[in-house]
Amino acid sequence: MLTKEKPTSLSVEKLKLSIVRHLRTTLASNEHVASQNTWWQATCFALNEEIFENAWSTFKQTRLDHCARTVNYLSLEFLIGRLTTNNLINLGLEDKVRQALNELGQDINAISGEERDPSLGNGGLGRLAACFMDSLVTLEYPAVGYGLHYQYGLFRQGIKNGEQVEYPDNWRDYGYPFEVCRSSFALDIPLYGHVETYYQGDTMRKRWVPSQYLRGVPWDIPVVGFEVKNVNTLRLWECRAVNEFDLNQFNQGCFASALHEKVKAESVTQVLYPNDESEMGKELRLIQQYFLCACSVRDIINRHKEHFASLDNLCDTNVMQLNDTHPAIAIPELMRILLDEEGIEWDKAWKISQRCFAYTNHTLLPEALETWPVDLIAKVLPRHIEIINEINYLFLSQVVEKQWPGDQEKLIKLSIFEEGYPRQVRMANLSVIGSYKVNGVAKLHTQLVKSDLFPEFDALFPDRLVNVTNGVTPRRWLRQCNPALAQLISANIGPQWQKDLSLLAGVEKYATDKKFVQQYADIKLANKQKLANYIKDNLAIDVSTEAIFDVQIKRLHEYKRQHLNLLHILTLYRRLLADPNYDMHSRVFIFAAKAAPGYRLAKDIIYAINKVAAVINSDERIKGKIKVVFLPDYSVTLAELIIPAADVSEQISTAGKEASGTGNMKLGLNGALTLGTLDGANVEIAEEVGDEHAFIFGLTVDQVNALKASGYRPQDYIAQNDELKAVVDWLCGDKFTPEEPGRLSSIAHSLVQGGDPYLVLADFAAYVEAQAQLDKAYRNRTAWLHSTILNTARLGKFSSDRSIEDYVRDIWHLKKVSVK
Numbered sequence: 142m143l144t145k146e147k148p149t150s151l152s153v154e155k156l157k158l159s160i161v162r163h164l165r166t167t168l169a170s171n172e173h174v175a176s177q178n179t180w181w182q183a184t185c186f187a188l189n190e191e192i193f194e195n196a197w198s199t200f201k202q203t204r205l206d207h208c209a210r211t212v213n214y215l216s217l218e219f220l221i222g223r224l225t226t227n228n229l230i231n232l233g234l235e236d237k238v239r240q241a242l243n244e245l246g247q248d249i250n251a252i253s254g255e256e257r258d259p260s261l262g263n264g265g266l267g268r269l270a271a272c273f274m275d276s277l278v279t280l281e282y283p284a285v286g287y288g289l290h291y292q293y294g295l296f297r298q299g300i301k302n303g304e305q306v307e308y309p310d311n312w313r314d315y316g317y318p319f320e321v322c323r324s325s326f327a328l329d330i331p332l333y334g335h336v337e338t339y340y341q342g343d344t345m346r347k348r349w350v351p352s353q354y355l356r357g358v359p360w361d362i363p364v365v366g367f368e369v370k371n372v373n374t375l376r377l378w379e380c381r382a383v384n385e386f387d388l389n390q391f392n393q394g395c396f397a398s399a400l401h402e403k404v405k406a407e408s409v410t411q412v413l414y415p416n417d418e419s420e421m422g423k424e425l426r427l428i429q430q431y432f433l434c435a436c437s438v439r440d441i442i443n444r445h446k447e448h449f450a451s452l453d454n455l456c457d458t459n460v461m462q463l464n465d466t467h468p469a470i471a472i473p474e475l476m477r478i479l480l481d482e483e484g485i486e487w488d489k490a491w492k493i494s495q496r497c498f499a500y501t502n503h504t505l506l507p508e509a510l511e512t513w514p515v516d517l518i519a520k521v522l523p524r525h526i527e528i529i530n531e532i533n534y535l536f537l538s539q540v541v542e543k544q545w546p547g548d549q550e551k552l553i554k555l556s557i558f559e560e561g562y563p564r565q566v567r568m569a570n571l572s573v574i575g576s577y578k579v580n581g582v583a584k585l586h587t588q589l590v591k592s593d594l595f596p597e598f599d600a601l602f603p604d605r606l607v608n609v610t611n612g613v614t615p616r617r618w619l620r621q622c623n624p625a626l627a628q629l630i631s632a633n634i635g636p637q638w639q640k641d642l643s644l645l646a647g648v649e650k651y652a653t654d655k656k657f658v659q660q661y662a663d664i665k666l667a668n669k670q671k672l673a674n675y676i677k678d679n680l681a682i683d684v685s686t687e688a689i690f691d692v693q694i695k696r697l698h699e700y701k702r703q704h705l706n707l708l709h710i711l712t713l714y715r716r717l718l719a720d721p722n723y724d725m726h727s728r729v730f731i732f733a734a735k736a737a738p739g740y741r742l743a744k745d746i747i748y749a750i751n752k753v754a755a756v757i758n759s760d761e762r763i764k765g766k767i768k769v770v771f772l773p774d775y776s777v778t779l780a781e782l783i784i785p786a787a788d789v790s791e792q793i794s795t796a797g798k799e800a801s802g803t804g805n806m807k808l809g810l811n812g813a814l815t816l817g818t819l820d821g822a823n824v825e826i827a828e829e830v831g832d833e834h835a836f837i838f839g840l841t842v843d844q845v846n847a848l849k850a851s852g853y854r855p856q857d858y859i860a861q862n863d864e865l866k867a868v869v870d871w872l873c874g875d876k877f878t879p880e881e882p883g884r885l886s887s888i889a890h891s892l893v894q895g896g897d898p899y900l901v902l903a904d905f906a907a908y909v910e911a912q913a914q915l916d917k918a919y920r921n922r923t924a925w926l927h928s929t930i931l932n933t934a935r936l937g938k939f940s941s942d943r944s945i946e947d948y949v950r951d952i953w954h955l956k957k958v959s960v961k
């Protein structure tokens with residue numbers, strides 16, 4: 142038994158009755174004719190009976206506990222993944238529901254497979270938000286996640302002739318059983334218009350006269366705690382038109398223009414922008430950001446005002462965590478409400494506001510640091526641009542000028558405004574100035590935030606910048622995705638690790654226990670077989686579980702260097718062609734990655750992987766020693782299949798570029814050995830697990846900087862390395878694209894003429910050497926298994942429960958609210 146049963150009134154008998162009742166009365170079907178999808182919905186509705194009750198109890202209990210401080214996690218992305226199994230596990234009802242469905246002639250796995258993966262995020266940043274929601278509720282902290290109810294999530298990826306093609310992801314098509322529309326909390330949100338000055342007695346005041354409104358309709362998704370009664374809420378705002386449509390126009394036959402306002406309003410939450418680590422600068426995106434912030438801030442204030450007459454103590458009841466700068470416009474929005482609606486004077490309003498916000502920085506990449514044209518903000522949010530101006534004026538004149546009198550350079554650098562054509566608002570500066578805490582997401586990243594990104598802010602506000610290393614929820618990323626391993630661990634050290642991952646240390650002593658090691662190995666093998674079957678079924682590629690499963694799964698981005706991996710594959714292929722007896726253990730290179738639709742080179746890399754795969758996989762001369770597999774449509778669900786099957790975790794970003802990474806943690810926990818650079822959380826992973834149980838290679842941050850400063854010349858690396866030269870040449874020829882010679886040359890071009898901005902060539906030799914070490918290490922089966930088990934045992938630090946406790950202690954200062 143893995144999960145303690147919660148006190149629940151749901152017996153197997155009651156569950157059966159409830160499921161059948163929902164089939165009949167909610168879904169207009171019955172147990173004789175229902176489709177699998179209908180069975181799935183009925184099962185969800187049966188669970189909701191328990192879940193919604195507990196959500197109410199949690200909400201009420203939080204109010205009773207003197208409005209315990211609540212963290213409001215503001216994020217444009219929540220990559221929650223499927224919820225059916227997650228909810229079953231967290232409710233402790235997995236076994237009962239399995240049995241109930243079984244007795245009704247249904248299979249629980251098939252049923253939960255009916256759920257579409259809600260992919261309301263791009264990658265790590267959105268998935269982190271989902272892990273944090275799981276940890277917050279499990280640790281019994283009051284929390285609300287605020288996001289957008291996108292009609293279309295991240296595009297579905299298909300591969301056609303090797304190229305990525307994008308399809309819309311209508312994830313809720315005919316409705317989603319775990320969400321409920323809370324129309325009574327709908328809000329109207331102003332936009333555009335102008336600002337008026339008026340007098341109240343002697344005081345001059347301002348008010349925004351908007352020219353348009355949008356309606357925000359909240360959809361609530363319950364977030365179920367593990368082994369606790371608490372259920373928190375993820376509140377996603379859907380945008381609708383305030384006025385339905387113009388019936389007169391419609392009756393006159395002008396169908397399109399009658400619907401114009403409706404279509405325009407609904408477009409605001411129509412689609413998730415498919416870019417990770419890059420800024421879009423589009424008006425619709427700014428409106429999305431403001432719409433989320435305006436709805437959420439208003440909702441938070443409404444909740445507060447049910448118990449308090451004024452907003453003076455808003456920061457006692459609430460903290461708003463900005464998930465990167467995307468929701469930073471919440472700062473001037475709260476200021477506007479305090480100033481213009483509440484009539485609070487500036488200094489006091491600023492104090493209140495500043496104590497309410499904290500900001501997480503998730504990247505140092507310059508192209509991801511958001512800026513908005515001043516003119517655009519002035520048009521869409523005329524009052525906000527005035528407030529931003531005032532914040533900036535007071536900050537520069539009272540803070541910067543005091544610290545560095547007469548230092549023009551500092552003023553230019555720290556100003557919220559970037560001068561130029563057009564003038565821009567720097568959202569990161571606004572976020573740092575408007576928050577009481579700012580955090581980076583891994584030790585190394587936070588150091589770099591302090592030393593490279595915000596050194597002056599760190600000098601001005603020495604306690605503001607702190608580190609909270611990311612984590613992942615062990616419920617989804619071990620218990621749910623790898624049930625056999627979870628079972629084995631629980632059988633040996635008890636099940637408490639699921640709530641306190643540091644207890645995994647107890648596994649360490651089994652790393653030399655023959656029986657345990659064998660069981661651990663059997664589980665890995667079974668997971669590999671499952672993945673191999675999926676590969677066979679979906680791509681018709683045969684892979685052997687004897688081979689090393691070498692996995693790189695993450696967004697496609699130059700800094701993550703999937704092309705470095707590819708160059709190594711080509712190197713091995715060349716060696717095998719030159720010497721059919723070349724000594725290497727067979728290897729399956731597994732990739733999964735989506736590229737932003739407008740990111741040309743990223744798409745070319747996907748194409749290259751697929752073209753190389755086609756040639757290598759069908760080349761009988763190499764006797765199956767290398768297989769290359771690109772699994773389309775990477776998603777949370779696919780990650781849950783790949784991660785438990787991985788032997789090697791590729792974390793090969795250019796040092797200093799990956800803020801943290803979280804896939805590295807998931808793979809390590811599930812027993813894959815990290816092959817990585819000293820970047821992001823890899824540093825801490827290596828620290829925990831020990832260098833001898835990972836393969837660390839490549840330039841460090843300091844070496845990267847030194848090399849760049851001394852004038853990096855990628856050609857030199859090619860000139861010195863014949864193998865490197867040969868594989869780069871391959872990309873320029875017709876070896877892999879006979880029908881279109883030179884089609885892969887954009888990659889070679891970026892590495893040579895393009896200056897190789899991510900130092901792929903500089904790290905190539907070290908990478909190939911590390912791979913050779915790894916190959917050798919894998920062949921010592923005992924030692925490899927030992928390292929693998931130690932990875933599981935020593936990565937307890939990377940639970941998102943630990944991250945959340947760090948946030949609570951250093952930033953949020955929440956108290957637990959236990960639901961009885």
Ligand code: GL4
Nearest residue numbers: 265266418503582800801802803
């Ligand atoms: C990211 C970082 O790239 C990634 O390293 C980190 O793990 C994640 C969560 O903190 O945030 N930043 C952006 S932007 N997207 C990410 O995935």
